[in-house]
Amino acid sequence: MExxxxxxxxxxxxxxxxxxxxxxxxxxxxxxxxxxxxxYNFIYLFHMPVFVFCSGAFAKSDKKRxxxxxxxxxxxxxxxxxxxxxxxxxxxxxxxxxxxYVLWYLLALAVWSLIxxxxxxxxxxxxxxxxxxxxxxxxxxAGYVNMIGKEFSLSRILVFFPFFLLGYxxxxxxxxxxxxxxxxxxxxxxxxPWICIILFVGIFICIYxxxxxxxxxxxxxxTSYAFQGYTIFFRAFQYxxxxxxxxxxxxxxxxxxxxxxxxxxxxxxxxxxHVIVIKILEKVGMAEKFSNSTMGIAGYSFVVTVAIVIVGxxxxxxxxxxxxxxxNK
Numbered sequence: 001m002e003x004x005x006x007x008x009x010x011x012x013x014x015x016x017x018x019x020x021x022x023x024x025x026x027x028x029x030x031x032x033x034x035x036x037x038x039x040y041n042f043i044y045l046f047h048m049p050v051f052v053f054c055s056g057a058f059a060k061s062d063k064k065r066x067x068x069x070x071x072x073x074x075x076x077x078x079x080x081x082x083x084x085x086x087x088x089x090x091x092x093x094x095x096x097x098x099x100x101y102v103l104w105y106l107l108a109l110a111v112w113s114l115i116x117x118x119x120x121x122x123x124x125x126x127x128x129x130x131x132x133x134x135x136x137x138x139x140x141x142a143g144y145v146n147m148i149g150k151e152f153s154l155s156r157i158l159v160f161f162p163f164f165l166l167g168y169x170x171x172x173x174x175x176x177x178x179x180x181x182x183x184x185x186x187x188x189x190x191x192x193p194w195i196c197i198i199l200f201v202g203i204f205i206c207i208y209x210x211x212x213x214x215x216x217x218x219x220x221x222x223t224s225y226a227f228q229g230y231t232i233f234f235r236a237f238q239y240x241x242x243x244x245x246x247x248x249x250x251x252x253x254x255x256x257x258x259x260x261x262x263x264x265x266x267x268x269x270x271x272x273x274h275v276i277v278i279k280i281l282e283k284v285g286m287a288e289k290f291s292n293s294t295m296g297i298a299g300y301s302f303v304v305t306v307a308i309v310i311v312g313x314x315x316x317x318x319x320x321x322x323x324x325x326x327x328n329k
Contacts, residue, residue: 010258034211061113061117066114143159196251203241215229218238278308
């Protein structure tokens with residue numbers, strides 16, 4: 001029997017993967033335009049934190065599953081991307097111990113899933129809260145240790161773990177399931193989603209006008225404070241902003257009908273595969289051609305994102321169809 005999918009979480013993941021692709025398409029052009037550096041910073045404040053939260057909500061500490069779903073793909077993609085980076089992108093070198101671009105997420109998911117037994121506290125709400133606050137403390141203090149950085153994605157594993165743990169706890173009855181049910185009830189009131197949209201846009205406007213105070217490199221969470229020139233207060237701001245924007249996103253995104261049903265179950269495939277397209281377009285100078293105007297940047301990033309999403313939907317449809325045909329045999 002096929003497991004029933006959570007439509008709200010599926011829709012959130014669809015929106016987030018589109019934002020991931022859009023953010024990466026925008027990446028080489030963002031510093032050329034004030035509007036888009038503001039938009040880029042805004043997206044990076046919440047899209048990966050919420051993605052990590054969603055992964056935590058459905059996490060299982062199953063060693064065979066972890067090896068098959070995360071570790072083996074990580075090693076394979078790390079090798080393939082290494083070849084791609086050296087022979088296609090003509091990089092001078094490739095450091096296997098440093099996760100390539102988006103691959104840090106696979107390694108992080110493997111580590112987070114493996115250590116979940118250390119954070120088991122079912123039925124113990126106070127213990128869950130203490131462990132979650134402790135994970136935030138570790139993420140904040142990690143920035144003071146210069147040796148914690150890109151190697152083995154250690155910095156990101158520590159920095160984003162609180163969102164994973166929050167997702168894991170929030171799905172449990174004692175910690176947050178009732179909160180979710182209440183939130184879903186509030187969503188049915190016509191004014192609530194609109195209020196959340198206004199707040200969401202309002203925060204974007206604040207980020208836009210305050211972009212000069214935001215350290216874009218700090219949003220990645222892959223280095224120490226000293227290396228990228230930001231502080232523990234900025235990382236604390238990231239945690240607060242990630243939670244607030246995440247809540248608003250859950251209140252805005254519809255959860256009754258699937259937005260793009262074929263895409264929802266294959267977001268990881270798009271996450272891992274879209275990089276090649278964007279990197280090649282950047283290598284051949286396609287991105288640079290559109291960097292001179294706001295309309296050019298907007299058009300390029302939009303078209304690239306839509307094209308990748310359409311191809312991803314097509315491949316997802318084919319995969320789903322083949323799975324269905326196998327079941328019917």
